[in-house]
Amino acid sequence: MSDVYVIGTDMIRFGRFPEKKVEDIGAEAALMALDDAGLGVRDMQALYCGNLFQANAMVGQRILQEIGQTGIPVTNTANACATGATALRGAWMSIKAGVYDLVLVVGVEQLGKAGLLGGAGGGGGIPKEGLLGSGLMPAVFAEAGMEHARKYGTTFEQFAKVSVKNHRHSTRNPKSMYRNETPLEMVMGAEMIAYPNTKLMCSVNVDGSAAAVLASEKKAKQLGLKRAVKVKASILTSDRFTQRDFTMPDVNTCTREAAKKAYEMSGVGPDDINLIELHDCFATAEILHYENLGICKDGDAGRLIDEKQTYLGGRIPVNVSGGLLSKGHPLGATGIANIYEVTTHLRGEAGKRQVQGARHGLTHVIGLGSACAIHVLEKVAS
Numbered sequence: 001m002s003d004v005y006v007i008g009t010d011m012i013r014f015g016r017f018p019e020k021k022v023e024d025i026g027a028e029a030a031l032m033a034l035d036d037a038g039l040g041v042r043d044m045q046a047l048y049c050g051n052l053f054q055a056n057a058m059v060g061q062r063i064l065q066e067i068g069q070t071g072i073p074v075t076n077t078a079n080a081c082a083t084g085a086t087a088l089r090g091a092w093m094s095i096k097a098g099v100y101d102l103v104l105v106v107g108v109e110q111l112g113k114a115g116l117l118g119g120a121g122g123g124g125g126i127p128k129e130g131l132l133g134s135g136l137m138p139a140v141f142a143e144a145g146m147e148h149a150r151k152y153g154t155t156f157e158q159f160a161k162v163s164v165k166n167h168r169h170s171t172r173n174p175k176s177m178y179r180n181e182t183p184l185e186m187v188m189g190a191e192m193i194a195y196p197n198t199k200l201m202c203s204v205n206v207d208g209s210a211a212a213v214l215a216s217e218k219k220a221k222q223l224g225l226k227r228a229v230k231v232k233a234s235i236l237t238s239d240r241f242t243q244r245d246f247t248m249p250d251v252n253t254c255t256r257e258a259a260k261k262a263y264e265m266s267g268v269g270p271d272d273i274n275l276i277e278l279h280d281c282f283a284t285a286e287i288l289h290y291e292n293l294g295i296c297k298d299g300d301a302g303r304l305i306d307e308k309q310t311y312l313g314g315r316i317p318v319n320v321s322g323g324l325l326s327k328g329h330p331l332g333a334t335g336i337a338n339i340y341e342v343t344t345h346l347r348g349e350a351g352k353r354q355v356q357g358a359r360h361g362l363t364h365v366i367g368l369g370s371a372c373a374i375h376v377l378e379k380v381a382s
Contacts (some may be wrong), residue, residue, distance in 0.1 A: 004095045005220040005228040008037025009340045011210035014177040014328035016112055022054055025209045026108035027066035033211035041068035045100040050077045050087035050107040051332040080367025085335025091214050092234045101219040108209035109330035142194035144251045145284025152299040156196045160187040161305045162283040163201045163325055170322025172353035177206045177328035201283035206328030210336040225380050229343045232266035233376040254372040255292040266376040270294040274358040275345055277338035279365045280323040320353045338363035346379040
């Protein structure tokens with residue numbers, strides 16, 4: 001089986017573009033990624049497209065109508081917040097299997113000001129999950145944060161510090177929706193959405209797109225490996241059935257299983273990872289995922305943020321892009337935007353936010369329902 005490489009990737013600056021169609025936004029990132037690879041759409045053998053809110057509308061084909069219809073197969077993917085990463089994994093698998101040598105992957109979403117996102121389309125009757133409280137995501141991750149606080153004493157201030165960090169990181173990222181510092185007092189004093197998450201501790205609904213060109217090892221070598229980044233692991237999980245409280249979903253289990261498999265597949269461990277782009281849909285989520293991804297022991301996540309170990313310049317920088325809290329969270333694009341961010345650092349091209357000496361990076365997204373996608377990327381030795 002062939003190794004797989006990212007040989008081109010880019011993303012638009014996330015924002016709100018009510019005057020554009022979703023295929024226009026997706027086409028923009030697709031062309032940018034192709035340019036980054038030094039290739040054209042005629043070189044692509046397949047397209048994998050991730051989009052959630054228009055999942056029945058053949059968004060991938062509509063993007064090709066904008067950039068060039070060459071007759072290639074198109075696979076459209078929807079998998080909650082893991083949509084873009086799932087599309088990327090499909091492309092990775094097709095190359096790994098020897099079916100293609102060059103594949104274009106696009107993730108795109110047009111959310112605008114979508115409000116408080118929640119579960120939908122699950123059918124009628126009494127749901128198997130979420131019998132108490134709310135199926136809205138702020139409530140789900142508020143409950144998860146409070147459970148962490150109950151078990152380990154995590155404080156409101158520690159959760160809020162995640163938002164302070166990610167907003168600070170975003171000031172160095174020209175592609176972030178917001179590029180404003182938010183001092184701790186501002187974060188804690190903002191409008192309360194669902195305790196302990198204030199408005200500034202919730203991810204930003206935006207429009208956005210990101211794209212990547214994946215290549216087999218043979219093709220990457222033909223084109224030159226100077227800026228290529230190897231995909232060391234690509235993992236997708238869903239939750240196992242467990243005997244547990246059905247009142248609220250467990251936001252930890254599928255990440256823990258995915259992380260274990262990703263480290264096994266890649267042959268690297270948490271201590272080898274130099275930067276992480278993880279799913280900080282809420283500030284509470286980032287704290288939980290420190291432990292789920294194994295970068296600290298259970299109960300130590302609050303100490304990590306207190307000691308600024310996950311800041312740029314710290315032991316293991318997390319969400320140097322600004323994360324979903326500041327860069328924004330266009331659902332179908334997020335997983336590929338994470339790939340763009342980590343690839344940029346491994347290439348040494350991240351400018352003011354560069355994680356120095358980065359050799360391994362990890363991307364993580366989770367969609368409740370459930371799906372977790374983790375990718376481990378490696379810098380190619382020069």
